[in-house]
Amino acid sequence: MKHDRILSNAGSPMFPDFLDWAKETGENRDTVYEIEKVATRLDLTQEELDLVPADLGYFEKVIAVSAYGAVSRSKDLDTARKRGNSRVRSALQRFLAVRGHETPDVGVRASYDKAIQFIMENEGFVDSGALFTTSTHRPLLLVRARARVGLPDLDQGEFDRLWHDATPDSRKSLRKFAQRIAELRRGHNSWPELADLLPPLDFVVPVASDRARRIKWKSLPASFRADAVEVFRQTLRQPADLKAWAKEQQRLGRPAVEVDAEVAARRGKKKKLPKNLESALAGYRQSTTWLLRESYSPDTGFAGLGTLRELITTDALEAACDAQIARSAASPTLKDADKSSVLWSRFTNLTTIARHGLRDPEVLARISLVRMFYADYVLSPIEMTADAEAICNRLRKAPHLAAAFVNAPSRLGVISTEALQTATTTFAQERALRLAACAAAYAVQVSRALRPANLFMIRRKATDGCPRNLTWIVDGQHAEIKFVGGEVKNGQAVTVNVHGEDARILWEWDRVHRTDLMQLRGIPSSPYLFPGTAAPRLRKSFLNLPSGCMSVASIMELWDLGDRQLGLGLSPHQCRHALATLMLAVRPGDFASVASVLANTDQVARRHYGKDSGEAAAVAVRESLLAQHPDIFARMNRRT
Incomplete structure (x- = not known):
């Protein structure tokens, strides 16, 4: 657990000390209750509170933003969470003041x-x-x-x-x-x-301490970029390129046996070609700048930087790995290094470059050895089941959250409608419209949970070289959203059908509120269901994806606004885990249906949800939900 690694300062007060102090000094009963809720909010037992520091920085960064739906069923969860956080924060400041820590007076x-x-x-x-x-x-x-x-x-x-x-x-x-x-x-x-009330000087916004220093590709020396681009081109060489090269060599008179042998060498043992060349190229660049970050400081610049081959040394690889692990260890918000797939991604890209671009056995061997040195931290995405297990456990412990997830579109729809009716300022109106957007996003996710890259790339209008993928079969009653195989991560085509109340919410956003938000934010036009002013991060090679989508930061801000009303603590991607758990609650053991709905394979579905923490949790969820919400499975059957 993250707590085990970052909360081991024995000299600092911990949350049990804080809780004992609150009870002994007669703190308000509601304040004591809020302090006791912290364990549940962090998915810990009361005995595990000794892992949590009584520290204002940790409180703001981890506790204050944690899901609140597991400890409250208030109709206004956002207000309830703010009130609860305020009580704990004020008491924590008093507690630290008693122990001699500096706190505001x-x-x-x-x-x-x-x-x-x-x-x-x-x-x-x-x-x-x-x-x-x-x-x-x-x-x-x-x-x-x-x-x-x-x-x-x-x-x-x-x-x-x-x-x-x-x-x-x-x-x-x-x-x-x-x-x-x-x-x-x-x-x-x-x-x-x-x-006389203002600070004497302006403030400089610092660079985030838990994020890596950004290196822009264009800031690298032109000679290095040219060398790297040629290596990447060789790495991504397509069959058509080899055919053209082979024909050219034969035309120049080279013996066929030589050309054939070189084609075989260039093709190597590559099992499959990347489906998205732009995405692959972005990955190669990221892995390159990842190595550069620790080898060259911002003070010295990139003096002496030669070729990509010279950059991939054992020292550079080890320094980059150590820095990645250290960043994770120092931050309570980043994933544990041994539960993240970052190093796997970096090593995979570098291995591909060395094998198919550089075709250098020595460089390939270096990468392989360093990968072995850090094997405990090289986790493939297919091994990452912690997220799925956490969602399953949360639904098992608090089954009312499952009902909140299923009813999320209508709940957010009601909140956004009420907020629009009472909005008196531009800020309040924009907030209400963003809640309507989140309700529409949930209407899609509870129907068939998509990967975020697909959810926020839904297009309601065709553009040059890029068809729309949202069609209204029956206005306000039935929407169909289609993604062809190349748009989906694993190449499977996906169709989402949105019906009933969810379709009505999606229709209101598509035909009414979306236009209002665009006018309010000054967005001239956009083909996307969720409009913005950004360009897609990773364009699809066979689609001419236009600009006008939401940026990643805007998406997460939008989703967080909705989640504060629901208290689920789910990200857009984690909705897939929640839907899978509920489907297994409806039909325990039916991994084929789960795989079909999530556009995964049976193997992936079983790996994520077939353990005790998955299937057993689903059975427990079913029993609890039947007792509390007898009609919920009828709704779930209609969705799936």
Whole structure:
């Protein structure tokens, strides 16, 4: 477990110490209850709470963002989670203050309160005379809750600490906070009331500490890129290329026996060619920059960088592996290094390059040896069943979550409708429309859970060289979504049929709310069901995929907004595990149906869901659901 590796500081207070203190000092009963819920939120037993540090940074990064649906059945889970987090956070600050740790005091908050109050009183429509646009104050709320110093005393060091302890979502607020402070400081003549309340300097947003330094391919020396591109071209050589080369060699008069032998050598023992050349090329580039990252520092640049062959050394490979493992160990949000497929992906790409591009036995042997050295961390994606097991266990322990998953589209649809009716600001209207988008995405996922790359590439309109794949068989009642084999990860064609209430929700998004969101966000046009301004990350070689889709960051932000209302703690991909578990609850042991619905093989379905943690969990889910929701299986049978 991640907890075992990062929470072993014996000198730091742990959550049992915090819980005991809360009970002994007479903390509010609701606060004690929220502290006791932390174990369940992290899928731990009460006895395992000694693995969790009583640390504000860890609380914000791991506990505060954990799923809340397993510990609450509130109709407004987002508000309930915020209220529960606030109680635990405030008590944790008091606990740490008693133990001599620095925590915010009333005076610290007061300095933020004055600035926030002034900004809120002057927010609105600037065209109508307001000093600030709506929600200008919001980033200051997060800093007020977590800073240890007052707003006028906030410096770069404290900002860096807040950034280090923040979640990705909170870092967006901190980035906005830095922008707001810069804007407010520049306008001090216009708003003299704020002049003495602001920090003396602007803030520099630091690079995320748990993410690798990004190296842009275009920043590499031109000579190195040219060499690498030629190696990649040889690696991806297609049968047509070999045919053309062989014909050319024969035309030049070379003996057929020589040409045939060289063709055999170039073809090697490659079992299959990549179906998406752009995706394969992106993987080769990523593996190359992964090696470069630890071999060359940003200070020295890429001086002395020669060829790709010279780059692949034993030292470079070991340094890259050590850095990858260290990043995982240092971060509570990244996967354990021995439960991630990153090293498998890197070694697979480098092996392919060495075997078919460089055709160098020495380089191939180096890669093979280093791969053996780090074998414990080279995990193939087909071995990664931890996600599936975690979802199965969560549904077994809290079967009401299964009902929440099945009813997610209608639940989000109701919430978004109510939010649209009461929205009085542009911010509130946009939030409600994004909830409607998430409801539509769930309408597809509970019908036939797609891989995220397919879900958010649904096209409602054809473009040049790219057909649409959403068709309304009956308006508002039956939608059909088709993906040809080349669009799907494993090459299987997939058809999704959305019926009934889910179809109505999808129709309302497609024909009403989608246009409203595009107008609100200034998106001129998009062929995608979920529109944006980004270009697809990995284009399909046989499809001319257009721009206008949502970026990965926007997708995750959208999904997180919906999940906060549901409390499921599921990512778009994890919906596949949830649907598989429920299908096995309806028909225990029917792995063929699971494989068919998820567009997988029977072997994959059995590996993920055929263990005790899968099939046994499904049986337990069935029994619990029948007791609590007698009609749920009738709904599930209609879906599958």
